[in-house]
Amino acid sequence: MNKLKKVLRMIFMLEIVEGMALTLKTMLTPAVTRQYPTFKRKSFAGSRGLHYMDRDDSGLKERCIGCGLCEAVCPAKAITVVTTKGPNYEKVVSAYELDLLRCVFCGFCVDACPVNAIKMSPNFELACYSRRDVFFTKDRLIAEGDKYLGKKGGAGNDQ
Amino acid sequence: MPDMQQILNFVITIGIPVVVLLSFILANAMYLQLMERKVLAHMQSRLGPMRTGWHGLLQPVADAVKFMFKEDIIPAKADKWVFSLAPLIFLVMAFGGFVAIPFGPPTDFFGILSHKVPLWVSNLNIGVLYIVALAGIGTYGVIMAGWASNNKYSLMGGFRSAAQMISYEIPMGFAIVTVALMAGSLNLSEIVQAQSQKWFIIVLPVGPVAFFLYLVAGVAETNRAPFDLPEAESELVAGYFTEYSGIRFGIFYMAEYMNMMIVSLLASIMFFGGWMPVQIFPQWLGGIGIIAWINRVLAAIPPTLWLLGKLYFFIFFYMWIRATLPRYRYDQLMTIAWKILLPLSLGTLLVAAFMKQAGWM
Numbered sequence: 110m111n112k113l114k115k116v117l118r119m120i121f122m123l124e125i126v127e128g129m130a131l132t133l134k135t136m137l138t139p140a141v142t143r144q145y146p147t148f149k150r151k152s153f154a155g156s157r158g159l160h161y162m163d164r165d166d167s168g169l170k171e172r173c174i175g176c177g178l179c180e181a182v183c184p185a186k187a188i189t190v191v192t193t194k195g196p197n198y199e200k201v202v203s204a205y206e207l208d209l210l211r212c213v214f215c216g217f218c219v220d221a222c223p224v225n226a227i228k229m230s231p232n233f234e235l236a237c238y239s240r241r242d243v244f245f246t247k248d249r250l251i252a253e254g255d256k257y258l259g260k261k262g263g264a265g266n267d268q
Numbered sequence: 269m270p271d272m273q274q275i276l277n278f279v280i281t282i283g284i285p286v287v288v289l290l291s292f293i294l295a296n297a298m299y300l301q302l303m304e305r306k307v308l309a310h311m312q313s314r315l316g317p318m319r320t321g322w323h324g325l326l327q328p329v330a331d332a333v334k335f336m337f338k339e340d341i342i343p344a345k346a347d348k349w350v351f352s353l354a355p356l357i358f359l360v361m362a363f364g365g366f367v368a369i370p371f372g373p374p375t376d377f378f379g380i381l382s383h384k385v386p387l388w389v390s391n392l393n394i395g396v397l398y399i400v401a402l403a404g405i406g407t408y409g410v411i412m413a414g415w416a417s418n419n420k421y422s423l424m425g426g427f428r429s430a431a432q433m434i435s436y437e438i439p440m441g442f443a444i445v446t447v448a449l450m451a452g453s454l455n456l457s458e459i460v461q462a463q464s465q466k467w468f469i470i471v472l473p474v475g476p477v478a479f480f481l482y483l484v485a486g487v488a489e490t491n492r493a494p495f496d497l498p499e500a501e502s503e504l505v506a507g508y509f510t511e512y513s514g515i516r517f518g519i520f521y522m523a524e525y526m527n528m529m530i531v532s533l534l535a536s537i538m539f540f541g542g543w544m545p546v547q548i549f550p551q552w553l554g555g556i557g558i559i560a561w562i563n564r565v566l567a568a569i570p571p572t573l574w575l576l577g578k579l580y581f582f583i584f585f586y587m588w589i590r591a592t593l594p595r596y597r598y599d600q601l602m603t604i605a606w607k608i609l610l611p612l613s614l615g616t617l618l619v620a621a622f623m624k625q626a627g628w629m
């Protein structure tokens with residue numbers, strides 16, 4: 110009986126019919142494609158994108174205190190921190206440079222920072238036309254922070 | 269010296285149908301590519317072309333422009349004449365088949381014209397034979413392309429396609445002979461007329477079997493999945509047109525879709541009543557209320573639309589098969605043709621001849 114069933118299945122090509130039914134069903138269900146540039150997913154919590162620098166409480170200068178921990182912990186040696194002595198003998202961060210071509214986006218600098226000055230936004234669209242554009246100075250990092258914090262809540266619209 | 273009247277008659281009877289037919293075929297060959305990409309994409313849960321025009325509607329135009337402006341490359345060691353002749357042979361043979369196809373009964377276009385005009389270019393008495401012969405000659409284009417390219421992949425593709433087309437022409441021919449036997453004619457419009465009472469697909473038991481044979485052989489004839497061994501990408505790069513680029517490649521590509529159209533048109537003409545409308549049980553339930561009403565609505569649709577609807581259904585069916593089935597191995601392909609389809613087609617022919625002689629159909 111089982112054998113007869115098998116032979117009948119073969120003669121009437123039921124497996125092909127089942128396959129055709131599956132493809133037709135797939136065709137009638139909506140496609141899973143997202144039309145990327147016009148439709149962007151909301152970023153996930155904790156996603157690691159472009160860095161930015163927070164301002165301090167006065168809002169006039171960077172929050173960074175120039176401790177150099179991020180520079181020490183960076184496995185790709187992408188961060189360079191230069192500190193000098195200010196007029197009132199305080200520590201001044203004269204240069205904070207981030208080379209995105211070296212950066213591996215591990216997020217160790219964010220973890221290492223004792224004052225939460227360097228952070229990461231979910232912005233992953235970092236393509237640019239010039240090598241100079243991937244080299245981030247302190248001012249550019251602060252500007253990125255202003256840009257990101259000004260419209261917090263993600264890069265795009267979601268379904 | 270022909271006078272004005274003769275020239276005018278010639279233009280009206282030959283020129284207008286040819287121009288209309290040519291533009292119809294070319295527009296279809298372009299847009300069937302888009303249809304195939306869209307259908308395949310959606311069957312694989314993708315979207316397909318979306319950016320060139322609304323839902324990719326201008327994609328065929330973009331493709332055509334790209335084909336035209338590509339550099340025309342002929343390999344240095346290729347046989348130049350044969351290389352450039354091969355796509356033309358393939359294309360002309362694909363075009364030629366449409367000449368004998370009747371797209372509908374003679375019509376006066378809802379009373380616009382004073383007399384009825386036929387919807388075919390030529391009403392050949394040997395229509396089916398002519399189309400099959402042209403398909404056979406089209407094989408030469410493939411072999412020539414494979415040989416002239418001076419490339420081992422092309423050559424393999426050409427050989428495979430020659431063997432495949434010749435093998436599958438036989439069961440296809442027998443299926444067609446079965447139909448010709450049932451209709452009593454090789455003329456395509458007479459084959460359609462013979463189905464005014466009963467389509468050949470529902471003539472038991474030979475109709476469905478002959479249709480199955482024709483369908484399988486037709487897929488193999490047009491070199492489409494699951495029988496697309498001549499152009500098997502994973503084995504032969506692109507098969508016989510590996511070395512072709514630009515507009516020559518475009519010609520091969522378009523001719524493939526034209527062959528698909530011819531095979532689909534023949535399938536609908538020979539088995540599905542051509543331009544005859546679908547009728548639900550006209551003999552048994554034809555007179556009953558709602559069914560009679562539906563039948564009247566179906567019969568009111570113009571016959572040409574019925575034929576085109578069947579044509580597009582079969583083309584969709586081919587794409588559907590392509591999206592579903594994996595490719596056969598080469599020895600399996602030959603086994604199917606010679607050990608299954610050929611005996612089956614001979615048996616079908618025998619039964620059909622017996623039934624005809626006994627007067628059962």
